[in-house]
Amino acid sequence: MAPTPTHRVFNFSAGPAVLPEPVLQEAQRDLMALPGVGMSILEVSHRSPVFDGVLERAESDLRTLVGLGDDHHVLFLQGGASQQFAMVPMNLLPPDGVADYVVTGAWAQKAAEEAAKFGQVNVCATTEAEAFTRVPRAEEWHPTPGAAYLHLTSNNTIFGTQWPSWPEVGDSPLVVDASSDLLCRPVDANRCGLVYAGAQKNLGPAGLTLVMVRKDLAERGPESIPTMLRYSVAAKHGSRYNTPPVFAIYLFGLVMRWLLDSGGLVEMETRNRRKAALLYDAIDGSEFYRGTADPGSRSLMNVTFRLPTEELDRRFATEADAAGLSGLQGHRAVGGQRASIYNAFPEAGVTALVEFMREFERVNG
Numbered sequence: 001m002a003p004t005p006t007h008r009v010f011n012f013s014a015g016p017a018v019l020p021e022p023v024l025q026e027a028q029r030d031l032m033a034l035p036g037v038g039m040s041i042l043e044v045s046h047r048s049p050v051f052d053g054v055l056e057r058a059e060s061d062l063r064t065l066v067g068l069g070d071d072h073h074v075l076f077l078q079g080g081a082s083q084q085f086a087m088v089p090m091n092l093l094p095p096d097g098v099a100d101y102v103v104t105g106a107w108a109q110k111a112a113e114e115a116a117k118f119g120q121v122n123v124c125a126t127t128e129a130e131a132f133t134r135v136p137r138a139e140e141w142h143p144t145p146g147a148a149y150l151h152l153t154s155n156n157t158i159f160g161t162q163w164p165s166w167p168e169v170g171d172s173p174l175v176v177d178a179s180s181d182l183l184c185r186p187v188d189a190n191r192c193g194l195v196y197a198g199a200q201k202n203l204g205p206a207g208l209t210l211v212m213v214r215k216d217l218a219e220r221g222p223e224s225i226p227t228m229l230r231y232s233v234a235a236k237h238g239s240r241y242n243t244p245p246v247f248a249i250y251l252f253g254l255v256m257r258w259l260l261d262s263g264g265l266v267e268m269e270t271r272n273r274r275k276a277a278l279l280y281d282a283i284d285g286s287e288f289y290r291g292t293a294d295p296g297s298r299s300l301m302n303v304t305f306r307l308p309t310e311e312l313d314r315r316f317a318t319e320a321d322a323a324g325l326s327g328l329q330g331h332r333a334v335g336g337q338r339a340s341i342y343n344a345f346p347e348a349g350v351t352a353l354v355e356f357m358r359e360f361e362r363v364n365g
C-alpha cells in the first residue's frame with residue numbers, strides 16, 4: 001500500500017483535538033519500528049528499558065516546561081478528568097472535612113457533585129446565575145477556613161471562559177482541573193496541591209490523564225479506597241502499578257518535545273494570545289456575531305460566539321464544515337459556535353475562519 005497524501009482540515013474540535021503535525025509525522029514514521037528497537041511502541045512491554053526511557057523523558061520534559069520542583073509527583077493515569085472528580089475527594093477529603101468548590105461551568109458542577117458522595121462540599125463561589133458567562137471576582141469568594149482543599153476549573157471548555165490567572169486561595173491546597181488549558185501559557189503548578197488534566201485537549205491523545213500532586217498530599221489517601229484509585233500507589237510504582245496507556249504516554253512525550261522545540265510556554269502564550277485576538281477582534285468588530293463570554297473572562301482556548309438566530313447558527317456550522325473548518329458547532333448544552341484553538345491549532349486556521357465569518361456575514365447579514 002503506497003502512502004497517499006492526506007488532506008487535513010482545520011479541526012476546531014474541543015477534544016479529542018488537533019495534534020501538532022510534526023508529532024503525528026514522527027509517530028507515523030516510528031509506528032512499524034522504533035529506531036534501534038525493531039518493535040513498534042504499540043508492541044513494547046511497559047516494563048522494558050525502551051519504555052522506561054519514554055516515560056522518564058516525558059516526565060522530565062514536562063517538568064522542564066512547567067518548572068515543576070521536587071515537591072510534586074507527576075502521575076500518568078487513566079479514567080479521564082472525570083475519574084479525578086472522584087479520586088480527588090477519595091484521597092484528599094476526610095470524612096469530617098469540607099472541600100470548597102468554585103462552580104464556573106458544567107465540568108466544575110460535575111466535580112462538585114462527585115465530591116459530595118464522599119464528604120461535605122461547600123460551593124464557595126459560582127456564576128451559575130449568570131449562565132457561567134464569567135469567572136467570579138475575588139470579593140465573591142466565601143472559602144471555608146481549614147477546608148481540605150479548594151477546587152476550581154481553570155478553563156471552562158463549554159462556556160469559553162478562563163481564569164486570567166489562577167487565584168490566591170489562602171491556606172487550603174488549590175486543586176485545579178486544567179483539562180482544557182494546561183500548558184497554553186506558563187503555569188504555576190508548584191503552589192498548587194494538585195493539578196489534573198485529561199490529555200486529549202491540549203496535551204496529547206485520549207486515554208491518558210496527567211496529575212501533578214504535592215507529595216505530602218498524595219500520601220493522604222486512606223488504605224480503604226480501591227488500590228488503583230490511590231495516588232500514593234501510582235506514585236510508589238512510577239505510574240506502573242498496572243499497564244499504563246503506553247502509546248498515549250509516548251505521544252504525550254512527543255508533544256512535550258514539540259513544545260520545548262517551539263520555544264516553551266512563554267512562546268505558546270504569545271501564539272495563543274495572537275490567535276485568540278484575531279477571533280475576538282472579528283467578533284467584536286461585527287454586529288452580526290456576538291461573543292458569549294464576558295470580555296474579562298474570555299478563554300484563549302475555546303472561543304464561543306453566536307449568530308443572530310439558531311437557524312443561522314446551524315447553517316454557519318454546516319457551511320463551515322463543507323469549507324474545511326470542522327467541529328465549530330457549540331456544545332449541545334449551550335449551542336452557538338465554539339472554536340477550540342489549542343496549542344497545536346495553526347494560526348492559518350484562525351485566519352481562514354475569520355475570512356469565512358466575513359463572507360458568511362456578507363451573504364447572510
Ligand SMILES: *Cc1c(COP(=O)(O)O)cnc(C)c1O
Nearest residue numbers: 080081082107157177179180198
Ligand atoms: C473535557 C473536560 C473534562 C472531562 O474530561 P474526560 O477526560 O473526558 O473525563 C473535565 N474537565 C474539563 C475542564 C474538560 O474540558
